[in-house]
Amino acid sequence: xxxxxxxxxxxxxxxxxxxxxxxxxxxxxxxxxxxxxxxxxxxxxxxxxxxxxxxxxxxxxxxxxxxxxxxxxxxxxxxxxxxxxxxxxxxxxxxxxxxxxxxxxxxxxxxxxxxxxxxxxxxxxxxxxxxxxxxxxxxxxxxxxxxxxxxxxxxxxxxxxxxxxxxxxxxxxxxxxxxxxxxxxxxxxxxxxxxxxxxxxxxxxxxxxxxxxxxxxxxxxxxxxxxxxxxxxxxxxxxxxxxxxxxxxxxxxxxxxxxxxxxxxxxxxxxxxxxxxxxxxxxxxxxxxxxxxxxxxxxxxxxxxxxxxxxxxxxxxxxxxxxxxxxxxxxxxxxxxxxxxxxxxxxxxxxxxxxxxxxxxxxxxxxxxxxxxxxxxxxxxxxxxxxxxxxxxxxxxxxxxxxxxxxxxxxxxxxxxxxxxxxxxxxxxxxxxxxxxxxxxxxxxxxxxxxxxxxxxxxxxxxxxxxxxxxxxxxxxxxxxxxxxxxxxxxxxxxxxxxxxxxxxxxxxxxxxxxxxxxxxxxxxxxxxxxxxxxxxxxxxxxxxxxxxxxxxxxx
Numbered sequence: 001x002x003x004x005x006x007x008x009x010x011x012x013x014x015x016x017x018x019x020x021x022x023x024x025x026x027x028x029x030x031x032x033x034x035x036x037x038x039x040x041x042x043x044x045x046x047x048x049x050x051x052x053x054x055x056x057x058x059x060x061x062x063x064x065x066x067x068x069x070x071x072x073x074x075x076x077x078x079x080x081x082x083x084x085x086x087x088x089x090x091x092x093x094x095x096x097x098x099x100x101x102x103x104x105x106x107x108x109x110x111x112x113x114x115x116x117x118x119x120x121x122x123x124x125x126x127x128x129x130x131x132x133x134x135x136x137x138x139x140x141x142x143x144x145x146x147x148x149x150x151x152x153x154x155x156x157x158x159x160x161x162x163x164x165x166x167x168x169x170x171x172x173x174x175x176x177x178x179x180x181x182x183x184x185x186x187x188x189x190x191x192x193x194x195x196x197x198x199x200x201x202x203x204x205x206x207x208x209x210x211x212x213x214x215x216x217x218x219x220x221x222x223x224x225x226x227x228x229x230x231x232x233x234x235x236x237x238x239x240x241x242x243x244x245x246x247x248x249x250x251x252x253x254x255x256x257x258x259x260x261x262x263x264x265x266x267x268x269x270x271x272x273x274x275x276x277x278x279x280x281x282x283x284x285x286x287x288x289x290x291x292x293x294x295x296x297x298x299x300x301x302x303x304x305x306x307x308x309x310x311x312x313x314x315x316x317x318x319x320x321x322x323x324x325x326x327x328x329x330x331x332x333x334x335x336x337x338x339x340x341x342x343x344x345x346x347x348x349x350x351x352x353x354x355x356x357x358x359x360x361x362x363x364x365x366x367x368x369x370x371x372x373x374x375x376x377x378x379x380x381x382x383x384x385x386x387x388x389x390x391x392x393x394x395x396x397x398x399x400x401x402x403x404x405x406x407x408x409x410x411x412x413x414x415x416x417x418x419x420x421x422x423x424x425x426x427x428x429x430x431x432x433x434x435x436x437x438x439x440x441x442x443x444x445x446x447x448x449x450x451x452x453x454x455x456x457x458x459x460x461x462x463x464x465x466x467x468x469x470x471x472x473x474x475x476x477x478x479x480x481x482x483x484x485x486x487x488x489x490x491x492x493x494x495x496x497x498x499x500x501x502x503x504x505x506x507x508x509x510x511x512x513x514x515x516x517x518x519x520x521x522x523x524x525x526x527x528x529x530x531x532x533x534x535x536x537x538x539x540x541x542x543x544x545x546x547x548x549x550x551x552x553x554x555x556x
Contacts, residue, residue: 021120151183281467
């Protein structure tokens with residue numbers, strides 16, 4: 001631990017008889033904006049009290065079993081007016097802290113700019129409850145950065161911040177008299193009124209303006225207009241508040257705040273798959289690195305497992321092979337999937353074994369993900385394909401059996417019941433004896449929830465990534481055929497052929513049989529599509545927005 005960083009001493013909590021409270025800024029919405037200290041605090045929390053807008057942002061970093069009391073709306077009149085009134089968070093914080101628990105109180109943006117958080121800190125101080133503050137990226141600063149709107153130019157533009165929900169006539173008069181940049185926190189249905197206040201206070205109607213909703217998330221959208229035209233822009237675009245219209249909207253006003261340069265500086269909304277909902281027919285665990293890659297392109301991955309993994313019907317074969325592994329029956333063990341690693345690991349744990357049982361045995365992995373699963377198990381593979389990550393690629397690098405250098409001629413191959421014979425046949429051709437063992441069975445998964453099935457069939461997804469022929473057959477079987485507006489991306493020719501046999505139009509074909517190359521190919525497709533729209537002067541839309549009725553109303 002870094003000794004220069006102030007930390008909370010557990011001794012102080014022991015003396016007071018209370019727990020500890022961390023007031024944590026969760027930023028504007030992008031989980032990637034959480035600080036390292038925030039992640040550390042969340043991992044140690046007993047109780048997580050978070051505003052609804054940021055609960056999903058922070059919950060993934062909390063430990064399993066953390067208590068998350070719900071903040072619910074209790075004032076119907078305020079709710080009807082679009083102003084949320086939450087259950088008294090201060091009482092929840094104090095109750096948990098008095099019970100000796102470690103509490104994280106997460107707020108949108110930065111705690112120092114949240115009046116309720118300030119009041120809760122004073123309550124903690126009054127009772128002697130130790131607390132700390134973990135700053136977060138302020139919404140009024142983070143959102144313009146993601147919208148490509150610098151707040152200050154090289155000449156040092158004056159920047160003023162206004163909360164339209166609490167600003168009075170004097171406040172508007174002061175910012176109206178200034179010629180600097182004004183950052184206004186408002187709501188979607190109050191943007192035009194805020195623009196009117198600035199014009200009435202002295203700002204010219206032709207002053208440039210940008211308005212960003214859902215900032216720093218993949219739902220972000222930004223409009224460029226002027227103070228005098230923003231109302232008309234919203235009216236023509238049918239931009240209407242949603243039931244969540246109370247969420248902050250950030251408007252940036254000013255001659256020198258560079259809204260005119262947004263076309264060049266809009267790095268976030270110009271990502272190749274920005275806002276695309278991409279269906280990944282894998283479990284969340286299997287799809288982790290692929291989903292992270294898709295998010296880096298601006299997409300919103302949605303994992304839907306199409307197969308379920310079950311133990312083999314006759315486990316005796318697997319049991320004999322694992323015992324043979326320990327007693328020196330094999331020269332090699334070859335893993336062709338993450339599931340195979342998991343199956344062997346579970347059998348090891350059943351027998352009280354660990355990675356040390358692989359001592360003296362050469363280990364092969366069919367690709368990077370399988371190799372990563374082995375490393376997590378404590379085993380560094382001796383062989384990973386240098387080229388194509390497949391059974392064929394593994395065979396390209398696999399050495400032939402040599403009776404001089406190889407004391408044992410046998411390979412243990414734990415794999416699925418439906419695996420192809422490519423690797424077995426290739427190893428035999430190289431002179432090896434193969435124990436081809438069914439380590440697990442693959443069966444069709446249960447259907448996804450009704451809303452997911454409807455989105456698949458109704459065009460709610462922008463793209464689907466098919467990583468094998470079985471994922472095509474199983475997805476269609478459990479959820480139905482994807483809508484014809486959905487972009488179909490396939491990992492290879494065999495998978496593409498299966499997709500076409502099911503009546504699907506294949507739009508993207510990976511240049512290599514790799515899930516990461518497949519994601520790259522989809523991103524290239526999205527970028528070409530975006531560039532073509534811009535060149536033609538058309539609006540940049542997602543594939544799902546082409547289906548009938550998809551653009552009747554534009555909301556947050």
